[in-house]
Amino acid sequence: MKIDKTSLLNICLNNEIWQNRTVVEMVAVQKHHDDLLRSQLEALTEADKDYWSFKGNSRRECGHGMFQYPAMMVPQIAKTILEQACAVHPDIENVGDPFVGSGTIMTESMMHGLSFYGVDINPLAILLCRVKKGPFYINALKDKTMLLNSRIDGDGQDSIEVNFHNKDKWFTRDVQVSMSKIRRAIRKEGALWARRFFWVALAEAVRLTSNSRTSTFKLHTRTQQDIVDRVCDPIGMFKRALFRNIHHYEEQARTLSCSGQLARGHYKREVKISLADVRNAQELSNLDIIITSPPYGDNATTVPYGQYSYLPLQWIDLDDVERGLDTKYLDSTHEIDFRSLGGSRRLEKEELESLQDRSSAFKNYVQTLNDQPRDRIIRVAAFFRDLDNSLDPILKSLRPGGLMVWTLGNRKVGGKRVPLDCVLTELLQLQQAAMLCKLTRRISSKRMAFKNNIAETMSNETILVMRKAI
Template structure:
């Protein structure tokens, strides 16, 4: 990029805030739709902000074809890159982030997904087993017995699904469900036990899962329509080439392709105390078959609730 292009970019971006000091806060203008709404994740970026910045660069700088985000998180930058047909490399140490990005960049077989979801929900409702299918340290602290049984039912039925692409979508929906029905407070990303009164009123995991998966199907249908409208959809999938790496960004990143533009939002403060992405993700990951997450390479990241945060850059 030339000095003149750099100066033009600065002028354009400055012009937005010169008219409105609060322009880049996107207060009242931020909305999460289609794949941006598949998961709630700590400290997510504003999609409209990333989209506008991308459009400025695409207008002013020729030959931008690819984007890299070394702290990809739930994939906000990924989603905006997909919407513009740009190739993408996303990096994150958190397995839940990798799963979310795999789902967002995966094939959009929405009709088949609806059929598989209907069958999954049917199988969940007819499963009468009283077996808890998972066992990990703290399970009785963080989940009531009834919730353990219901999550186990969902877990077994997802495992029985033969298509991995569908299982990944189901696992992501289950991750949201786990956060909603665990005994940890929803007012913080840290693991803090709820008061007994709130634990007594925890909703049915099966009902929450059904609501979540149906919402996510609607989001994926919106995503498919959006990509088709932007002419970046080919045979039920974005034309973008997406690569995801579960590695530590402080190490050398080996990749056979160079990327034109870096857009990211690094971790906020100290992961262990400020925004604990690992604590947020730990309980959901305990109920997911992580063997279904394709790009995992970091080992022993789920030893305890703090392992991800201790290994993170923040």
């Protein structure tokens, strides 16, 4: 039976099945959906040109407030995008984030009652997500916390639990003794879900009590005088982080429970988090929408997620993050960053040429760097080569006609702004993805590794909304 276009649109908008539709019919429906979504998102920007900045309204509640991971997405962006996308496509069920980080998109997807699939190369990010996805055994957690605290307080030993290169450079002996008490107490806990929860609080205490400055994500030792003068209380910091995290966890459990999303403390839908390099990831599949924020450049000159995570991971039982986790991840302070996008700067001439052939924005950018040290072009090109290599697996994981939302920042290298948004758009268009709209958000500040002539802070971010071809 052939149906007219208006009825077809109504059927699809009412979440009917797409089976037996011709491609022409599906394209017509999709165009209607595109127009609707675009006009909804643009209307928000027209009503308030700073809408996407969420100024004064970017509080991190529920699971979002549990740990300060670098360059976390503003939860309200994820929330608005999901609301708008689900209004046009009520049949959205599976959300994915191939650069999941601390799980902002995951937490928002759970709040919307959706299934979620996330990937990250950083074990600390995976630990955070695995804690935030539950189970939410709040009363048991409170009981276990009391037991844990009494174990810590009753521990009179002064032996050190961990050993790694430069341990004494990064931690004073007193801090090592206190951290060891916490670590011993956590390891005595029988339940994996509870140990993971405790490791997150320990990660925060490590960050705050190590000899590395907290003003930068990079590992950078404090002055000797500062180390001597500093009064730190690792156990107190750990307990405060734990207390605050329980509060956020409880808040999240309450919200999920009120919307009928919890069954005996477990989120009802599937949430799968994989430790993997997205370039080889096979974990994601059949996604309806991808919402993500990839790194904006190589970690060394943007945000060194790996260096940031290195010291906490030394104190965490890696088997609790993932059984059999490759300990080579912690061979050096640079290993995770080396494995991340743009980490290897070995670049073939053909790779550079291929990028230039496929992206005019990249080609133009490279020309502006011609009078600068070659290293700068290589650094940027190696990042784009890796990002490009991640697009195929990412697109394969998305169902035909699925949506993609990319939050991106155009940083400067050698004084020239790297057009990440334009290059990515061109590379995705080559894979038959189409642009729906491009939104801009102003950001007040974004902490970078360091400001120099390689990388500078950004004042804007772009949100690309695209759709994979049917």
